[in-house]
Amino acid sequence: MLSRLSATLLLLFWIELSAAAPAHAFWLWTSQKGKFERSGEAAEATAAGQFRWAQELFQKGDFEKAAQEFAKVAKRFPKSKEAMEALYFKGVSQEEMGDEYEAYQSYQEVVNRYPETQRVGEIVDRQFRIGNYFLTKEEKKVAGVTVPILPGLDRAKALEVFEHVSANAPYGPHAVEALSSIGHIHFDDEKYTLSIRAFEELVKDFPASEKAEEAEFMISNAAFRLAEQSGHDAAGMGAALDKLEGFLEKYPESKWKGEAEGLLLAVNEKMAEEEFNIAAFYEKQNYFSSAEVYYKNVSEKFPGTTWALMAEEKLKEIDAPLLKGGAQ
Structure with missing residues (x-):
């Protein structure tokens, strides 16, 4: 008799839970805790419900599951007020897992899909940090094993990230550093025309910044390398000469004075x-x-x-x- 009563009560409890739960949710009995819990794979019927569920996972530190559930909000309810926040927290979850590039992409998706977002400042902060991570890191763990990073691969990612930092907030707090990094990456990759373009943009938009002097030196440096790359053509060498002489005249006490004078001598040697x-x-x-x-x-x-x-x-x-x- 007692056994039948227990079974009846259990059935009634199950019916009550099912009625209260969202249409696609389901519950599982956990013997360890001795109670019913909602399945982590459940899909909520509303954007708000799905977002709350993802937040619960995030707060518990289950970032992998949280990222998946936040993604569902953006996919199933793209026009909801929760979709934008879901994409943002998807990026935060990925960053917490160490998936920096995927996090950057999620943040950029927020800006692309929801340009009116109030989180632009936070997104640019996070993207800038990710860009520096790719620019400076030398190794990472793969399956628990530390392996060296191919610098070129991460430099390409850093370039992509910094270009979006610059585009997302062209006059923001990281704009100068982003343009400087873009210029240096192109210079290191021997793409001197692109390097000059980035440094010239920095000087034009931020003439009073601490990076302006270095940018002008790098413009003259890249102009010389470009002339060398082009077979020491007279026009290119002449342009490099003008830029180097202009730099030394404008910044007679520059910390790059010695390097500039060395480049100027090299230009003069070639032209002579x-x-x-x-x-x-x-x-x-x-x-x-x-x-x-x-x-x-x-x-x-x-x-x-x-x-x-x-x-x-x-x-x-x-x-x-x-x-x-x-x-x-």
Whole structure:
């Protein structure tokens, strides 16, 4: 009799729970706790209910499950007021799990889908932190084993993240650092045109920032590397020369003064070499007067270079043919 009564009460309890639960939820008996608990796989019937369930998991520290449940809110109820918050907390859950790139993508999805979000500041803060993580980390754990990271792969991720930081908040607190990082990453990857573009944007938008001086040095540095990359073309070297001279004039006491002077000397050496070779060509053709003009240019325009010293010696050598009326 007692057994039948217990069974009846248990059945009534189950019916009551089922009626109170959302349409897609179900309950399981846990022998350890001696009570019914809602299944972690349950799908709530409303956005608010689904969001609350995901929050419960998040607060318990079950970030993997929480991320899955927050994702369901955004997928099943995309127009609900909870969807935006769900995507944000999906990113936070992923970040807590150490899935930084996935977290960055979730944060960016919030901005893309809900540009009116009030969480832009927090999202940019988190994305900036993730960008720096990819830029500086050297190793990670895979299946419990520490393995080295391929720098190029993480640098590409860092670049992607910083570009979104810059786009999401172009005048925000991380804008200068983001542009500087973008410029340096492109420079390290030998993409000098893109590097110049990023640093020029920094100087234009934030001329009074602490990074402006370094950015101007990097512009001149990248201009020189670009000219080298292009086969030392005269126009490119001339542009690099102008930028380096302009930098040294604007920042005579710069911490990058020594490097800038070294680059300037390298530019002068290359440009002097070009003119010296033209002079040597004319000399070989016995056009001594034309050769003299170019050797003088080398000596006067590029003093201190090895080519200037050689040009001065050449001027002495061609004096005799000129006095004898050699070819002009």
